[in-house]
Amino acid sequence: MHDTPVKQDYRSLRRQTGLNQQQFWSRVFVTQSGGSRYENERSVPAPVAELVRLHHQLGIDTSKITPANAELLRSLLSGDIDSAMLEATAQRCRLVMAALGNGASELLTLSGHITRVLGTHTEARP
Template sequence: MKLKIYTGTEVRELRRKRGLSQREFWQCFHITQGGGRRYEAGCEIPMPMQLLLNITFGTQTQSTACVDALRALAKMPQKTMAPKPVTVPVAFDKLPFGMLP
């Protein structure tokens, strides 16, 4: 499923149809009123916010697909990286404290 990309104009209309101020609307997404104003004015809405908008305003099928994709990502096995061993030159560790080679 392809993610719908909302424009600032579309989001402004969604907000206005609900009779909410910018502060009330954007607060639900933990975005400041100023940040929301910039999005509505045409600044690019970042992908994490686009995902939240799709979950919130998309169809039930779209919302479920978004959440399922996130849950699948969370279930993926984590790659563990072994720490690289640190080797100290033999002669360097024999120097008295404070001396440089």
């Protein structure tokens, strides 16, 4: 990424999001007054333009990128991890978790029945 200023209609983009200047620009670490200048044809530095693109055009909340998940993100972006395969695996995991959740609930119910049956039988014994 270069520091070459980027031309774009930021006012139009902001209005499409339904945000006021303070809301829109603060999400990319720019003051309201700085954002106002950018909306009035002042050059936007490339790093700021990239943050706007990531956050407002692609819906990526850059504040959630941490050292813990950065390696995974780099692997996805480089193609080392197949995103379609990762999504399919995540879906399978959700299905397994749902099945386990249902199974755990059924086991708890069965456990209650067994406890009642055993309790009845032990009470009947002398």
